[in-house]
Amino acid sequence: MLKQLMATALLVGLSLPAWSADMANGQRINKSCALCHGSHGQGASGKLSPRIAGLPKEYLIKAMKDYVEGTRVYPLMVRTSQIDKFTEADYRDVAAYLSSLDLSSDEMFNISSRIGGEVDEGKDIFNSDCKNCHNRDGYGKASKEAPPLAGQHPEYLYTTMRNFKQKTRIHANDEEDDTFEDYTDPDFINLTAYLATLDDKRIVPGYAFEPPLYRPSFARPSRDQLDDKIQITDIKQTVVRMALDKDVTTEMAEEAMIAKAEEIGLKKVAQQKVSQFLARQDVEMPHLSIFQFCNPLDARLMVIADPVFSSYMPCRISMVEDGEGKLWLMMLNLDMLINSKMMPAEVIETAIRVNQQMLDVMAAGASGKSGS
Numbered sequence: 001m002l003k004q005l006m007a008t009a010l011l012v013g014l015s016l017p018a019w020s021a022d023m024a025n026g027q028r029i030n031k032s033c034a035l036c037h038g039s040h041g042q043g044a045s046g047k048l049s050p051r052i053a054g055l056p057k058e059y060l061i062k063a064m065k066d067y068v069e070g071t072r073v074y075p076l077m078v079r080t081s082q083i084d085k086f087t088e089a090d091y092r093d094v095a096a097y098l099s100s101l102d103l104s105s106d107e108m109f110n111i112s113s114r115i116g117g118e119v120d121e122g123k124d125i126f127n128s129d130c131k132n133c134h135n136r137d138g139y140g141k142a143s144k145e146a147p148p149l150a151g152q153h154p155e156y157l158y159t160t161m162r163n164f165k166q167k168t169r170i171h172a173n174d175e176e177d178d179t180f181e182d183y184t185d186p187d188f189i190n191l192t193a194y195l196a197t198l199d200d201k202r203i204v205p206g207y208a209f210e211p212p213l214y215r216p217s218f219a220r221p222s223r224d225q226l227d228d229k230i231q232i233t234d235i236k237q238t239v240v241r242m243a244l245d246k247d248v249t250t251e252m253a254e255e256a257m258i259a260k261a262e263e264i265g266l267k268k269v270a271q272q273k274v275s276q277f278l279a280r281q282d283v284e285m286p287h288l289s290i291f292q293f294c295n296p297l298d299a300r301l302m303v304i305a306d307p308v309f310s311s312y313m314p315c316r317i318s319m320v321e322d323g324e325g326k327l328w329l330m331m332l333n334l335d336m337l338i339n340s341k342m343m344p345a346e347v348i349e350t351a352i353r354v355n356q357q358m359l360d361v362m363a364a365g366a367s368g369k370s371g372s
């Protein structure tokens with residue numbers, strides 16, 4: 001049926017409709033986003049992980065490209081997921097996949113604001129200054145290219161509005177936009193409080209979100225193509241990796257990682273120079289060294305929440321040489337740490353922060369520079 005439709009579309013010279021996105025490819029790419037955004041794109045409270053599930057495809061694609069082009073700034077995301085190496089199809093596929101995930105009816109994913117504020121005051125501001133573009137229900141308007149604000153995490157919204165005011169991010173795609181100029185901090189808090197209530201109406205009691213499962217159905221890219229692009233290995237998709245930049249030696253990478261870890265308060269608790277150790281016994285092997293990092297206070301919080309987390313501690317990064325002599329940094333994809341919906345918010349925030357710190361250390365190693 002699908003084939004027939006596509007053939008018809010080709011015959012009559014139409015471009016393929018939007019549903020021709022390869023959802024299996026989108027789901028696969030999403031594994032690398034899950035490190036920070038959660039495996040269903042649900043995000044988490046705290047400004048470091050906006051919800052991306054359910055956002056319109058066009059907005060998702062635009063946002064990703066904004067980060068690649070530097071209109072929006074978050075280099076760690078570009079580096080970790082290598083979105084600057086995406087093909088147009090990759091952008092489309094991952095956007096279609098994320099866009100299809102509707103979490104808003106599931107009470108478990110309901111957004112609530114922890115930062116206080118007056119809902120009614122926020123509502124007044126919203127209705128006079130925002131609803132024209134973001135829609136009365138807060139779910140955005142495609143015709144204005146305005147994304148949903150309902151269902152987004154409050155801390156991210158709050159931080160973003162302050163960024164608009166400080167002009168570190170452009171609002172409404174208009175450099176001259178002055179929407180946020182006269183708002184005070186309490187206004188932002190009130191707006192945030194109101195926005196956090198908007199997704200409540202979509203909840204369907206008893207409804208539980210089930211992630212879809214897509215099987216690859218079209219011709220797959222070859223392994224070689226995948227190798228440079230996607231950072232999650234296909235095997236079990238449990239590993240995240242970054243190649244060392246050209247000209248970065250193992251010594252430079254090591255130095256940069258250790259300096260970065262120190263800067264952000266991670267303790268290097270161990271380092272095993274496996275290949276160097278064997279070399280002293282005249283046993284040859286590709287380069288392998290393993291670094292272990294830990295922040296004792298974070299470790300404490302995590303094991304109190306669930307002793308199971310101790311099995312991921314301390315966090316490890318390995319530096320390893322492949323068959324072609326190319327050097328990689330690898331670590332476990334710790335996305336599962338942020339998926340447990342029943343965890344207290346501060347535990348999830350900690351898990352995300354630890355993930356991002358480990359990625360920061362890897363990014364420093366891969367570039368050989370500890371400065372950002």
Ligand code: HEC
Pocket residue numbers: 029030032033034035036037047048049050051052059060063064072073074076077080081083094356359
């Ligand atoms: C290293 C962590 C990290 C990874 C990996 C990551 N992101 Fe992000 N992403 C973030 C953070 C943090 C922000 C918010 C940055 C800001 O304030 O602008 C963000 C913002 C976004 C936004 C903008 C959201 C909005 O409401 O405007 C989109 C879209 C997005 N990411 C998509 C993706 C996709 C798709 C992937 C995977 C291909 C991905 N991200 C991988 C951390 C990450």
Ligand code: HEC
Pocket residue numbers: 062125126129130131132133134144145146147148149152157160161170171172173179191
């Ligand atoms: C003229 C139309 C317009 C009006 C009015 C408007 N917005 Fe926006 N807003 C946009 C557009 C377009 C974007 C997306 C910009 C982009 O792609 O980066 C946006 C983005 C945002 C974002 C970022 C969402 C995200 O996921 O990162 C927030 C927060 C926001 N607006 C809040 C508001 C609030 C609060 C008001 C009222 C005080 C408001 N906007 C009024 C058009 C508008």
